[in-house]
Amino acid sequence: YSTMSANRGKLIVFEGCDRSGKSTQCAKLIERLRKEGHKAELLKFPDRTTSIGLMINNYLANNVDQRDEVIHLLFSANRWEGMQKMTNLLLGGTHLVVDRYAYSGIAYSAAKGMDLQWCRQPDIGLTKPDKVIYMTLNRDKASERADFGGERYEKKEFQAKVEKIFEQLQDPTYWQVVNGEGTIEDVHENVFNVVSPVVSSDCGPLKKLWT
Ligand code: NYM
Ligand code: MG
Numbered sequence: 001y002s003t004m005s006a007n008r009g010k011l012i013v014f015e016g017c018d019r020s021g022k023s024t025q026c027a028k029l030i031e032r033l034r035k036e037g038h039k040a041e042l043l044k045f046p047d048r049t050t051s052i053g054l055m056i057n058n059y060l061a062n063n064v065d066q067r068d069e070v071i072h073l074l075f076s077a078n079r080w081e082g083m084q085k086m087t088n089l090l091l092g093g094t095h096l097v098v099d100r101y102a103y104s105g106i107a108y109s110a111a112k113g114m115d116l117q118w119c120r121q122p123d124i125g126l127t128k129p130d131k132v133i134y135m136t137l138n139r140d141k142a143s144e145r146a147d148f149g150g151e152r153y154e155k156k157e158f159q160a161k162v163e164k165i166f167e168q169l170q171d172p173t174y175w176q177v178v179n180g181e182g183t184i185e186d187v188h189e190n191v192f193n194v195v196s197p198v199v200s201s202d203c204g205p206l207k208k209l210w211t
Helices: 004-007 022-035 050-058 070-080 083-091 102-110 116-123 139-144 158-169 184-199
Strands: 010-014 040-044 094-100 131-136 173-180
Touching: 004 010, 010 022, 010 102, 010 158, 010 184, 022 040, 022 094, 022 131, 050 070, 070 102, 070 116, 102 116, 102 158, 131 184, 139 158, 173 184
Parallel strands: 010 094, 010 131, 040 094, 131 173
Antiparallel strands: none
């Protein structure tokens, strides 16, 4: 088991408010890791391709309503249904770059006024990231970016609440804040400087969230 974990892939998660540049930076990072000879895969939550993901998509598109508890649990279930694939890839030596994870689950639900500890429960036991890149961007700039406002939650006042919860969730032992302002290339260099030592170090066996 120890030899397996020594060569395992690393779990790198990007978090942040809507339009903070996560998806762009995830794509740049994947490209860079592959260029440097690593096996790397991009994953995204919510994964809208599953049947649970389709329910989430309909909720985000305002086609349907759900009780806050229900949509919260669907977002979590959508992560759990991806866990076997993620574990297999990591243990097979593939690095995973993940666009949003359990922290978004908590931040967006708690921003509605739901109890934070309640929100944390369903994600207990998910694989713990080796590094969380928390991308920040001035809210005025974020809301000016293309497509902002198209989905549920994409309101400036709501994003401010989400940001507050993300700040509470930050854990300096494995989180790194990256400022999303600047050119895509400049931000990418900052991201890569954080990720590079993580992919080349032995992070030990996979750990579980919040245990
Ligand atoms: N979101 C995302 C949640 O509310 N809970 C979650 O668990 C996750 C993973 O979905 N506004 C919200 C945040 C976004 C929205 O994500 C869709 P994206 O990355 O914009 O496709
Ligand atoms: Mg979005």
